[in-house]
Amino acid sequence: MTTTRRQFLRGATGSLGFLAAASSLPRWMGSAHAATLGGYAGSRVAVCVFLLGGNDSNNVLVPRLGNPYQHYRDARNVLRLELDQLLTINPTGLAAGAYGLHPSLTKVRDHFEQGRAAFVCNVGPMVLPLTKADYTASLAVPENLFSHSDQQDAWASALANPTTSTLTSDLKVTGWGGRTADKLHVLNTSTPPDYPEVTSFGGKQRFSVGGTRKPLMVAADGTLAFRTTTTPPSAFDQLQSQALQDVMGIQDGVALEASYAGVFGTAQTFARARAEAREEAWSRIDGVTRGKIETLFETPVGKDRWSLHVQLYQVVRDLVAGAIPAASGGLGLKRQVFSVGFGSFDTHQNQDVDHPELLAQLDYGLDAFQQAMNLLELDPAFGANAPQSTLFTMSDFSRTLLENSEQGTDHAWGGHALVMGNRVAGRKLYGTFPDLDLSGTLDGSTDNKGRWIPTLSVEQYGFTLASWLGLSTVAERDYVFPNLPGYVQDAVTRGFPALAQRYKLAFMLPD
């Protein structure tokens, strides 16, 4: 094959003829070592929850015992959580009550204690494993640390060195969700063909963009449809729609016009398929279950500005549409990735007021989603193949342990991420919790404010999730996470702790 699939699609986006042609290509073409459904024959989805602005995970997960708690107190005068405020958790392998969660996270605490949630500690963008000396000498330090946009991109792309990386420029602007979709695409024999693996209602756009696979971006309220003058569309509407489709193919030899037309083609093709599949698939779910799910996601009184639960409700609707087989009116997708997110985590000021509210929104949305998944697991529509979900958080960075003068905290680096789902090996902390002692050696911090040098990389975190979805071969791994082999190799060569030497973490249950 002399033209890549991508060039093929690119050259033909002006008309929809490409869809029919693409569907007739063998699924394995160009993917000799393919991703595998091996783990699960039913539908699996991963849901990225992006906490935009930099979540202060120092106040999400707090050590409760002995010196660590005292060190935490020492750094935080206004923002500290007292022992009686912390929600005690009992992670496997640690002393009882060794850690506590922020008081807003009551439902997350329950899911954690019931084994459905885990924390991945001090994870962040990395190129190579770093000691403090490496950091001080500026060796392999991620580009533009502490900058929102760059660090959001680093998390979303799993590429902390976009300038110096030898990756081609078109892949540098993709995300690891989208690149995972590039490789999982062979597993999805959807109707219509080539339905996007990734659907985004919010979060960081780059995460969803693949090299060959483009995401379906949808408004947070779930709407994606072209207006017509009548319902159902009249002959005039069909004439107008067809003419517009043709007009998109006329691009004057101008590159940006082709870019625009490409986005338009994706939207026009899949908007209607999605709308129809959502309605049809949802009707296959037991009415009582549907009612319970709708109730779970109702907006709490006075929380009209909350958005996460609105987005996660749409994820439920779209994952059901994806999981119901095409023969029953669904899309028949085996693997999907979703992106949601919400902002205002940049708590330089008044964190004591704002952060609890943000975490309350997180707690509410995550709990509603997990409960909905628990209900769907029992729904007869899926038989033995109920959809499985793993929800995971990302954020620009964590924040300084040392509070600033305005009841706030500033930009930092490594932080704690949350994973939740029935396939998570929960009630556990993974990774190494940082040393919070700001009067000590500061070996684990860039400076005396408590900006943790990550001891796990975004790639290790991401690859664990991507392999749960079905990424299998070394080539696939290195395509989606190009810095991961070098990271692990360097950790081995220079004798970093065992965790740094692993490609994958243990927070997903084995299949």
Added chain:
Amino acid sequence: MLRRTTLALAFCAVSCAEVEGPPEQSPPPAAALGETQQAVDSLETPGEANSIRFLEQSSFGPRLGRNVSPAPVGTVEHVMAVGIPQSLTEQFSLQPAAPFNGDVAAADLGSQFFLRAVSGEDQLRLRVAFALSQIFVVSQLDIPESPRTAYSDPKTALAAHLNLLSTHAFGNFRTLLEAVTKSSAMGRYLDMVNNRAFNGAGDRIDPNENYAREMLQLFTLGIPKLNMDGTVQIDPLTGKPRTAYTEEQVQAFASALSGWTWKAAACPAKGGAINVPDYTQPMMPCNANHDERSQQLLRGVSTTAGGTAAVHLQQALDNVFNDPNVPPFISKQLIQHLVTSNPTPAYVNRVALVFKSDANGDRGNLMSVVRAILEDAEARGAQPPLALRPGFGHLRSPALFVTNVVRWLDPTLDLTKDPGLRLSNWSRSMGQWVPRSPSVFSYYPPNAPAPDTDGLLGPEFAILDTATITARANFVHELLYTNPAAITVDYNLLPSDNAALVAWLGRYWLHGTMAPALEQRLLTALADPDAGVVLRKKKLALYLTSLSPSFQVQR
């Protein structure tokens, strides 16, 4: 207040409801225009296409004079009559009919913005201020309400911010930077207000770095060190880009800019704060909360040891203003907002040199910079230079898409029905909710790539996805087919004959660049029996043309 900003608007006297009735007969009004096309297309005597392009770049959309004599300011005919340089001179002196109004009772600021954009005379001032608002970002979404003020804090703050940018749009960059730095809206947005160098016990603490960092990264320097032509400087030893500033310099600027608070009768004690916001005045300096020590700024320059908050602010801003990164960093972004996403390095260089020193030897004269951008050979002519055409232009941002469509259609706006809010909500649906950018990185970042182009920039594409591109189509659909009461289009102003209609759209909306294939596809659609009556055909042609790639990318 809205009524005072109106210029060429008429009220719907009786009924704005439109009946899709029998075909109209009225002839196209501007048939004689082509005869005035100049043989020599120069700055002083620009042709019609060149003049339309100029108005696409320098206003919120070209308008037609429609035989009004003399042709009103801002119309294609006027630009052709007086030339580009004189058009610019006129625009530089125009002032807003009224400032943005932050009163609770006033219309939403987005509504005020769009009304001024579609009907105000001071087109270039607002266009440049809008570009500046996407560099010096303050978002109405992130100014909290305070129970201590008698007004709406977010609205008052943003009205003041937009007025500040409008006032300084053609002034000096250094003056603008200082006004922004001291402004209470920015002070709150990026935490410079009440940013103290001491706690209540009198011990030194590290001030908040937020404003210092974003001022360096987004308002003045950017992250990599730049050549004058906007290209990135690479360190030959490491092969990596040189950076424009260090972490230590961020902290130095944070210290140098510490000690400012809300305007009040007196400063608080050391470590204390003023807790009553005042968004009607700039912040004031309080030396008790200022880090008086000398700070190492850029290029080896230090602030004076023992200096006051006010003195250190001047030294810090002078230092950053004089950095060689500022001219290319700001010039390139202004070019991207006005003309093209991918200017050649030579174009950036020409404009940056004017930023560095204009004809009078002034640095940072934005009036000279804007003139240099719009009079440049890369921006002028009936079409972009031939060799640059494949990579030229920029996707119309949602706001510009809305205003360009509306100004071409020249509708009657019913000011009792808040047409500006309608326009603003359409822009919002496409991902640009004025003045409420989702973050300090504005609606879209200047370095965002255009999809599938292998390296071209396309900042506006950062907010173009399946959802917002659907919203683009739905905006046009709603405007044309639901006949919004606040915005009444007189379709009699368009030619009724199919061929004349398509020719008219090609000549004006696409300034003579309509490809034969597009022309043919439109004619085929209009000739289809399902196209319906003449009015329906006009709407069909408008829908297809406005959403065509040829129109969506401003060239």
